[in-house]
Amino acid sequence: MRHKAICLLLIPLLLATACSRFTFVRSKMERKDGEQRSQDYSVKDSPEVKRRQSVQMMLARSVQRLQAGDLETAEKEAHAALKLAPDSADAVTMLAVVADRRGQAEVAGQHYRRAAELSPRQGSAQNNYGTWLCANGFAAESLVWFDRAIQAPGYGTPEVAQANAGNCALAVGQLERAEGDLRKALSRDPANTTALGAMAELEFRRQQYLAARAFVERRLAAGPASVAVLKLASQIEERLGDKAAASRYVQRIRAEFPDARDVTTGGNAGP
Secondary structure (H helix, E strand, O other): OOOOOOOOOOOOOOOOOOOOOEEEEEOOOOEEOOEEOOOOEEEEEOHHHHHHHHHHHHHHHHHHHHHOOOHHHHHHHHHHHHHHOOOOHHHHHHHHHHHHHOOOHHHHHHHHHHHHHHOOOOHHHHHHHHHHHHHOOOHHHHHHHHHHHHHOOOOOOHHHHHHHHHHHHHHOOOHHHHHHHHHHHHHHOOOOHHHHHHHHHHHHHOOOHHHHHHHHHHHHHHOOOOHHHHHHHHHHHHHOOOHHHHHHHHHHHHHHOOOOEOOOOOOOOEO
């Protein structure tokens, strides 16, 4: 069973109002009765600053509407931002997220790739496209993009891309690469749920069941459970001979995920 949780940093938008670069227009000095009057200044934003601020506001509204479930308006605002700033990776990312929400995987992938190409030095954009690739059956190809994310200068959360890379390397059987990436991710973020779940599965594949148990327990303590993680925990306990513990995990699946199908100790869990 492959651990499917992949952490996705969707939109690292800088939505705060941009600091203005002002254009100072000096008025003519006037003299009256031989005395020089104080100088008057008018302060105006330059057209470029106004354009950037408009783009940021459109993106902010797009995010807000996305969060409210209004995909149509979110898409409209993203398109408007893109019209003003055709090279805006953030606007393209918003279109990708909207397409993802609509179940349009191929369209979303095209947008994620475009955003990554527009901002080759933005780690989050590279991670986003890598995540899409891994989730859509291109795990091997995703590793290139995760590497770009990890190496991107100024990327504040390389552990996210490292966890994703390890998870996807595991999916294609690159166990050594998977372990290296996952341990690096955990050294930065010991509670990274993606890395913990993938390490539990890695140790399970290696038949290191005690180590697998330790990782799956850490994973369950770090974040909400999933059917996949609980199923893996049950399988680990089966291999360790603790049928009661294995059964308890199956009961959790039935209680917490009543729509899961074919849940049996040591068997398959779905969907």
